[in-house]
Amino acid sequence: MQLTFTDSPLDHAGLMRGDPAWIQAQHDHPGARAVLFAGGSLALDAQGGPLVLPVGEAGRLPLKWPGLVFLGLENGAPWFAASLEPGVAERGPDFRMSAMQAPPELACIFGRARAILLWLARRKVCSNCGGSNEPADGGLRLVCPSCGMEHYPRTDPSVILLPYAGDKCVLGRQPSWPPGMYATLAGFVEPGETLEAACARETMEEVHLKVLSADYVASQPWPFPSSLMLGFMAEVEPGEVRPDDDLEDARWFTRDEVRALLDTEMGRWIPPHFSISRLLIERWLNGP
Ligand SMILES: [Zn+2]
Numbered sequence: 001m002q003l004t005f006t007d008s009p010l011d012h013a014g015l016m017r018g019d020p021a022w023i024q025a026q027h028d029h030p031g032a033r034a035v036l037f038a039g040g041s042l043a044l045d046a047q048g049g050p051l052v053l054p055v056g057e058a059g060r061l062p063l064k065w066p067g068l069v070f071l072g073l074e075n076g077a078p079w080f081a082a083s084l085e086p087g088v089a090e091r092g093p094d095f096r097m098s099a100m101q102a103p104p105e106l107a108c109i110f111g112r113a114r115a116i117l118l119w120l121a122r123r124k125v126c127s128n129c130g131g132s133n134e135p136a137d138g139g140l141r142l143v144c145p146s147c148g149m150e151h152y153p154r155t156d157p158s159v160i161l162l163p164y165a166g167d168k169c170v171l172g173r174q175p176s177w178p179p180g181m182y183a184t185l186a187g188f189v190e191p192g193e194t195l196e197a198a199c200a201r202e203t204m205e206e207v208h209l210k211v212l213s214a215d216y217v218a219s220q221p222w223p224f225p226s227s228l229m230l231g232f233m234a235e236v237e238p239g240e241v242r243p244d245d246d247l248e249d250a251r252w253f254t255r256d257e258v259r260a261l262l263d264t265e266m267g268r269w270i271p272p273h274f275s276i277s278r279l280l281i282e283r284w285l286n287g288p
Contacts, residue, residue: 002104003220003273004111004273004275005222005223006108006218006220006221008108009074009105009108009109010072010073010074010112011073011074012140013070013072013073017070017138017140018136018137023070023138026070026073026080027055027059027068027078029055029077031076031077031078032054032056032078033054033078034052034058034059034068034079035051035079035080035110036053036058036061036081036083036084036089037084038083038084038088038090038091039083039091040095040118040225041092041094042092044091044092045089050092050106050110055068055080058082061082061084061088062085062088063085064083064121065120066120066124066139068080069081069082069116069120069138069139069140070137070140071109071112071113072109072112074105079113081113081116082117083120095110095114095224096224096274098110100274111223114223115155115221116139116153119225120135120139123142126146126147126149126151127149127151129146129147129149131144132144132145133151140152153226154226155221155227155228156189156227157188157189157195157228157230158186158188158228159187159202160186160229160231160277160280161184161186161202161203161214161231161232161233161280162184162280162281163185163207163209163211163234163235163236165235165236165237165238168252168253169258169281169284170241170250170251170253171183171184171250171251171253171258171270171281172206172207172247172250173247173249175248180267180268180269181268181269182268183270183275183281184277184281185250186277187202187205188227195214195216195230196211196214199211199214199234203234205244206244206246207244207247207250208240208241208242208244209236209237210237211234211236212235212236212237214233214234215232215233216230217231217232217283218279219231219276220275220276231276233280233283258281
């Protein structure tokens with residue numbers, strides 16, 4: 001099973017993209033394509049699919065600042081992305097839905113595009129001096145000519161973890177989630193914290209259980225808008241689960257109870273393969 005947004009086919013061309021002439025040559029490449037966004041969703045073509053155009057054609061449309069952004073090379077063919085001005089094309093559904101339906105390689109490319117475009121949309125003005133940022137490296141770096149500050153796309157590390165003890169694990173649900181969905185715990189890593197410490201703190205804050213050890217499993221870029229989910233299995237001290245106020249529910253589940261959640265007909269269910277949450281739960285379910 002390939003986790004969505006992982007195994008990207010893109011070569012980010014980090015050694016070349018600082019050269020404006022090289023970026024221009026990518027624009028002029030006959031195979032160069034651009035994926036277009038409308039707000040945080042993919043823009044749609046006439047058939048209702050993602051709007052992907054030859055880069056020259058995309059460049060003639062009304063684009064939001066800073067225009068076309070270089071994403072990388074897929075088998076030598078350049079990919080670009082841009083956000084359209086409102087009203088130019090129809091806006092697609094929620095990006096989660098589009099990413100779930102796209103072939104895995106395209107989901108990676110579209111996810112990278114979304115994270116970068118949402119970052120750029122909030123960085124036209126320099127956060128240090130209020131000057132006007134200018135794009136560099138094909139749009140993957142911003143430079144403020146007034147104060148010289150460089151700005152890079154941000155990635156926010158978050159731990160996502162499955163607490164377990166013996167043959168039971170803890171799942172919870174937030175009130176904002178779709179009805180009946182139970183999943184792993186998650187939270188942002190705070191300054192000055194290791195990933196293991198973040199796992200311990202989140203588990204204590206959310207369900208009041210003490211983590212004995214946390215083992216890293218896998219990571220997943222999560223462009224909603226700019227997270228990197230770092231997946232852990234967390235062995236905890238057995239005890240009473242006391243959910244924090246921002247959880248609607250959290251409780252211990254046996255393996256049989258978790259298996260029952262795989263059947264969405266039961267009314268309670270766990271996230272689909274789209275999310276690393278599912279990978280962690282299946283890893284535990286199929287583990288020793
Ligand atoms: Zn500045």
